Amino acid sequence: MGERRISERAELVSTIAHQDLALRSLETSRIEFTPLPESLPMMVAGDADEMHTVALDQSHSTSDQPTRGTKRGRSHGPMPDVVTQSTNQSTARGASHVVASQSTNQAPERGGHRDGPSGSRGHEPRPAQRTRTRPSGEPGPEDLQRRALDEAAAELEEEEELKYGAEHVMKLFVPVALCMLVVVATITSLNFYTERNGYLVYTPFHETSTDTGTKVWNSLANAGIMLGVIVVMTFVLIALYKYRCYKIISGWLIMSSLMLLFLFSYIYLGEVFRTYNVPMDYITLAILIWNFGCVGMVCIHGTGPLLLQQAYLIIISALMALTFIKYLPDWTTWVLLVVISLWDLVAVLCPNGPLRILVETAQERNEPIFPGLIYTSSVLYAYVLAVDDVEGGATPAGPVTATSRTRRQRRSSQQALTDGDEGIAGADAVVVRQPAAPAHQRNSVPEEEEERGIKLGLGDFIFYSVLVGKASSYGDWNTTLACFVAILIGLCLTLLLLAMYRKALPALPISIIFGVIFYFATSSLVKPFSDSLASEQVFI
């Protein structure tokens, strides 16, 4: 294929796509525990099904709800199990779930949600699942036990959070590391993304002067303009979301991911072929791109295996980060990174910050935030076992489903978006389940794909990758490595804060500040030292 044409097209695309840049960059970074505290009991993977139910039962029996009697009756089931296993660690686990779920009863809406179904199921037979591994024994002195459990649970709660934190940290480390690796590998192997041929329209000052003062001024102005665009776009998005213009938003998102998946991957592929001298014809290329892009669109905006969706989100972020690295002037990139992370701080934490509004509105409406903007570390929780039970004994696994259904991954379907937020407490799982059934038949994915775990905005992926990619574009691997470690540590700290504060937090500031500090420190201080050590083969 014609090289010139590709690079021309690249420029063209870059100018076409700046809209998209703005959009992507306003998927500003946000980390949150999706369903917030309530999710904790749900985060336990498969083996803890029974734990789960224990937790929920407990929560009902201790809360002052009108249906208390029936619930208490139900709590006979799990209690003896707890007694018999009181030395087992799993008890501790269950206990802390109790607390986790109890604390959520404060959220009225969610409480209502869970209440309805469980109340209506009060007299249902216990699920086989719950008794599967535990022989049901005699009901013990509940109150005492409950009190003891509560105490134990209160102690364990924090550790439990940390435990989930650790698992979920890994679930974010891996994709973040992968995204950064893709970007670094591309930067170091393809010249295209480091050579300068064009700028975004948002950066009218090109830092061509050799004067430092002018450069500083240029980069500040560029970053300011970029930030302005991002802020405006964020507010537009918030306004659209606030007034429920879902069609416009999803159209916007679909357009942008369409562009990324088709055009940007086309450019990327072209550069790969060019670098490695692979002859390629347009027909094959078209087939490749068509398949890649269409699967991506379906996975991101429709339904698809979670793993594939995650992979596509990582690819999208990497492509976006590469575009930023290519088309932003050097110093503007660094200034922009700092400015963006400050903006992130403001936008997420300020009482009237746009992202906070977004997150809160989404929580109010019980909706997931747009699929194309957020990476979910959720466990694909195969509900097949529970579903079997449901079909047999009319929703015994109800509390789980009832809480989970509100978080079922609803992909941009207007109906689905609105149905959850009415909080039809009485309409229990059976009713709500129905929309999910066709999905189950349509694809082989387990019926309930739950959206749980930690979510990280794609903006975070993008800017982390921009930082590491930019660091690697200067050719020193030590610097790249230092930035990599610094970003991961920053992410770790952010997640620790998340476990402590339990609300949506900005993911950029700590990581980016660490990364920037380590970039400059390593490239100016460590590099000469370690270079001379390496050349003399001295090991420290």
Add this chain to the structure above:
Amino acid sequence: MTLLGFFGCALVAFGPAASFFAVVIARDPIRVIILIASGFFWLLSLLLSSGLWLAVVPLQKQLAFGLVFSVLLQELFRFGFYKTMRKAEKGLQMISEDEMYKDHNQAKARHVLALVSGFGYGLISGAFALINVLADMIGPGTIGLRSSGEHNFFFTSAYLTLCFVFLHTFWSVIFFYGCDARKYHLIAVVVISHLTVSCLTLLNAQKLYVASLVPVTLVLLAVGATAFVISGGSVRRWRAWFTMKPADQLNGPPRGEFANTAVST
């Protein structure tokens, strides 16, 4: 040839480390986090020591100066990491519901912690020592592995990296134990052997590879043996590990993961 040299040296340097990571670290998210955190501490120590090295302009040609201070700072940060980990220990013990910790054997958990954090230390230091050399090794040209004796630059670098990754691992095990048991001579052993080994590598600049590689290897073996013994290893247990004897023949905390996994399978 360049690519072969690259892969050869990369695998010499990081192959054992990679399998160690896969077997011991990767299974538990908390270990990965500890690994990265200890790597971060090493980075901080490197940052400080290179700042110091740069600040003292007249001594910049003398790597020995920077080396000694860097070693001391690394040990200081190792102690700092030890303190941090001890502060976080309660939480960590509660979190680690891995089957490894099921017996709640505190001594073993502490050894594992030391092992993991030492490995993080070693891994990042090895990466910093070698990664730029490896990048140069890919091409476009290389001096090769089979060139005359005095040009074994790449291979010796890779081998020394391998040694240092595991030296750091063992040093941390000894160091943490020394701090826990208040056996300060162990800490002194760590610091002195670290200084010795690092100073020995100064000989590399004179191409006296035998004079550095052999003692470094010996120190590695000695330090490894010490770490093995203080974390509850013995010849008997070593034999049991090889002959796959049942676990009940072993009393007390087994050494790290290897003994445990081997016996339990």
